[in-house]
Amino acid sequence: MVDRLSLKQVVLVRIQVPQPAFCYTCIIMRIPTIRLATENDPNASIVEKTRNWIKKIHYNADHLLQTEYWVTQLNSDASDELRVACVAHDVERVFKEGRVPEGSDEEGENIIWDDEVYNLWHGTRSARLTADFLRAHNQSKEFIKKVTHIIERHEVGGDDDQNLIQAADSISFLEVNADRFIRNIGKRYTKAQVRAKFDYMYNRIQVPRAKTLAQPFYTAAISKLS
Numbered sequence: 001m002v003d004r005l006s007l008k009q010v011v012l013v014r015i016q017v018p019q020p021a022f023c024y025t026c027i028i029m030r031i032p033t034i035r036l037a038t039e040n041d042p043n044a045s046i047v048e049k050t051r052n053w054i055k056k057i058h059y060n061a062d063h064l065l066q067t068e069y070w071v072t073q074l075n076s077d078a079s080d081e082l083r084v085a086c087v088a089h090d091v092e093r094v095f096k097e098g099r100v101p102e103g104s105d106e107e108g109e110n111i112i113w114d115d116e117v118y119n120l121w122h123g124t125r126s127a128r129l130t131a132d133f134l135r136a137h138n139q140s141k142e143f144i145k146k147v148t149h150i151i152e153r154h155e156v157g158g159d160d161d162q163n164l165i166q167a168a169d170s171i172s173f174l175e176v177n178a179d180r181f182i183r184n185i186g187k188r189y190t191k192a193q194v195r196a197k198f199d200y201m202y203n204r205i206q207v208p209r210a211k212t213l214a215q216p217f218y219t220a221a222i223s224k225l226s
């Protein structure tokens, strides 16, 4: 995937400024170039490159970008490693080839939302794919190691950064994804499964301030269910 994406180069938009009226003998066109950042733009930060990668490939990019937003609300000094981890934490879901979940899956029939085996498998696979992306963009081993460490346990938490990404993921889920889950009642999920998902995403939050921020979204989601 990364190799294929790397063929798409920086987008260049050229604006032509008309020839001055007093010039009769030559055509001097001034062509300034506006650079729109992509994941391959050498001038973009690695956070920006990761955002652009995810916007391009992920069906749930809004949720992922909003996870980064909420992590900055929880920690205004959030590191680039933490921000990149937030943006990419679910990336494995779009890499369908070779996707053999170990345990409950969001698309399975017998879903157990807090299935730790599945959640760690999902986190580890997302971490590996993110590491591939970061390596292709010349990030240091140390940087990649920190990002993958955070992503691996984004569903279950652990240390401070792992608890922050878990909390930001929960707030963003309740804000952005609740309606999608409700729309899928009777299709992919039962009403009880959706209620259990909302409860799980809210109850797993381990950061007190995040619990406060998530509460209005959780209440709104539950009220839409009834």
Ligand SMILES: [Fe+2]
Residues within 6 Å of the ligand: 089, 090, 122, 154, 155
């Ligand atoms: Fe996830």
